[in-house]
Amino acid sequence: xxxxxxxxxxxxxxxxxxxxxxxxxxxxxxxxxxxxxxxxxxxxxxxxxxxxxxxxxxxxxxxxxxxxxxxxxxxxxxxxxxxxxxxxxxxxxxxxxxxxxxxxxxxxxxxxxxxxxxxxxxxxxxxxxxxxxxxxxxxxxxxxxxxxxxxxxxxxxxxxxxxxxxxxxxxxxxxxxxxxxxxxxxxxxxxxxxxxxxxxxxxxxxxxxxxxxxxxxxxxxxxxxxxxxxxxxxxxxxxxxxxxxxxxxxxxxxxxxxxxxxxxxxxxxxxxxxxxxxxxxxxxxxxxxxxxxxxxxxxxxxxxxxxxxxxxxxxxxxxxxxxxxxxxxxxxxxxxxxxxxxxxxxxxxxxxxx
Amino acid sequence: xxxxxxxxxxxxxxxxxxxxxxxxxxxxxxxxxxxxxxxxxxxxxxxxxxxxxxxxxxxxxxxxxxxxxxxxxxxxxxxxxxxxxxxxxxxxxxxxxxxxxxxxxxxxxxxxxxxxxxxxxxxxxxxxxxxxxxxxx
Numbered sequence: 439x440x441x442x443x444x445x446x447x448x449x450x451x452x453x454x455x456x457x458x459x460x461x462x463x464x465x466x467x468x469x470x471x472x473x474x475x476x477x478x479x480x481x482x483x484x485x486x487x488x489x490x491x492x493x494x495x496x497x498x499x500x501x502x503x504x505x506x507x508x509x510x511x512x513x514x515x516x517x518x519x520x521x522x523x524x525x526x527x528x529x530x531x532x533x534x535x536x537x538x539x540x541x542x543x544x545x546x547x548x549x550x551x552x553x554x555x556x557x558x559x560x561x562x563x564x565x566x567x568x569x570x571x572x573x574x575x576x577x578x579x580x581x582x583x584x585x586x587x588x589x590x591x592x593x594x595x596x597x598x599x600x601x602x603x604x605x606x607x608x609x610x611x612x613x614x615x616x617x618x619x620x621x622x623x624x625x626x627x628x629x630x631x632x633x634x635x636x637x638x639x640x641x642x643x644x645x646x647x648x649x650x651x652x653x654x655x656x657x658x659x660x661x662x663x664x665x666x667x668x669x670x671x672x673x674x675x676x677x678x679x680x681x682x683x684x685x686x687x688x689x690x691x692x693x694x695x696x697x698x699x700x701x702x703x704x705x706x707x708x709x710x711x712x713x714x715x716x717x718x719x720x721x722x723x724x725x726x727x728x729x730x731x732x733x734x735x736x737x738x739x740x741x742x743x744x745x746x747x748x749x750x751x752x753x754x755x756x757x758x759x760x761x762x763x764x765x766x767x768x769x770x771x772x773x774x775x776x777x778x779x780x781x782x783x784x785x786x787x788x789x790x791x792x
Numbered sequence: 793x794x795x796x797x798x799x800x801x802x803x804x805x806x807x808x809x810x811x812x813x814x815x816x817x818x819x820x821x822x823x824x825x826x827x828x829x830x831x832x833x834x835x836x837x838x839x840x841x842x843x844x845x846x847x848x849x850x851x852x853x854x855x856x857x858x859x860x861x862x863x864x865x866x867x868x869x870x871x872x873x874x875x876x877x878x879x880x881x882x883x884x885x886x887x888x889x890x891x892x893x894x895x896x897x898x899x900x901x902x903x904x905x906x907x908x909x910x911x912x913x914x915x916x917x918x919x920x921x922x923x924x925x926x927x928x929x
Contacts, residue, residue: 543914701912708899712803712835746901750912780895
């Protein structure tokens with residue numbers, strides 16, 4: 439990972455400061471509205487444009503530098519991305535190299551770790567899945583560091599506040615910028631190409647979809663009596679992987695609502711929260727979870743019903759919370775819960791019939 | 793992670809020394825490490841506060857010398873019952889302290905979060921822009 443000096447990045451992203459309202463100290467001026475942009479009218483079919491852009495991102499060879507700005511850091515990170523003409527895609531974060539080709543997906547760390555996922559046969563849910571939950575509208579043309587782009591506004595159906603602004607480059611048709619907001623309309627993240635160079639089309643290859651990298655189709659729609667086929671918020675189970683991380687046999691359920699992805703990994707056993715380095719304990723809805731502020735994608739850990747859950751997601755926390763609340767959660771750690779637990783243990787120990 | 797407050801001391805090593813820390817029986821360097829750690833670690837701060845509360849409760853009791861007739865007098869006037877009440881209070885505090893100590897978290901699972909992040913990105917990395925990556929190892 440390549441941390442970038444914030445003043446330099448903010449110079450490059452001067453437009454971002456105005457439009458996404460990231461302030462230099464990482465605070466957010468909320469809410470953001472389209473009235474702050476100098477948009478030019480453009481009559482386009484937003485849904486078709488988005489579908490074409492997603493297709494172009496998988497069928498166009500390109501290389502560029504992608505910058506991620508999170509508001510909680512404040513932090514700016516860059517990574518080199520490349521979609522080669524043979525269909526191989528790589529993301530170089532500095533410490534990890536993620537790749538995807540016809541043989542599946544893989545990740546290699548600079549410390550010699552190697553991870554591989556064989557390709558699966560899951561269907562491409564594409565933009566149709568996104569449109570079931572969200573509506574996409576065109577807001578007009580905007581000027582970006584990479585050139586003119588159509589601005590598409592993604593809003594959850596039945597809601598008024600935009601979740602995402604997606605910018606599609608006019609000259610290449612590629613999705614070049616993504617601005618994410620919470621349910622109050624406050625900006626939470628910016629992902630954008632700082633530099634982008636296309637290199638023709640990827641020939642003779644069906645580009646891999648998100649789901650095709652999953653090792654297996656969902657083999658179950660139930661976990662511990664919980665129906666996980668579709669979690670609240672229309673997060674549908676799109677794949678299940680099994681693994682043995684750090685000698686802990688576990689499975690990971692991967693969900694998607696068409697826009698965001700969510701991985702949930704339950705591990706049998708109680709959580710040792712004291713050893714989660716850098717995490718802070720927070721209370722969201724009915725969940726008492728450990729979170730790493732500023733991390734992207736988000737990492738969330740909590741315990742419930744004798745299991746420790748780890749959730750990884752690119753969604754704003756408020757958007758994915760109802761889905762997470764489908765899983766059990768223990769009461770918040772505190773003096774009373776500690777006394778109750780201690781009393782239970784003393785009684786268990788002294789109870790003559792045990 | 794952006795913030796690593798536990799770089800110098802682990803929670804386990806800090807908790808082993810909390811009692812000595814309260815008794816001012818650790819070196820100055822250890823005391824500074826522990827103070828820095830508990831100022832940023834909620835779990836260890838709660839542990840320290842629990843020990844401190846239990847100690848303060850016990851230490852706040854007056855020291856008593858039980859009168860000889862406590863055990864010999866058949867008459868139990870209110871004055872004679874006071875030591876029993878105090879002993880009961882001491883016992884209650886000790887029991888509460890024991891229950892508090894026994895009730896500490898004993899979970900053993902520290903999930904391999906970084907590995908699971910890599911898994912997530914590998915699983916869902918088909919759309920680079922729709923799945924931003926920021927993995928720190």
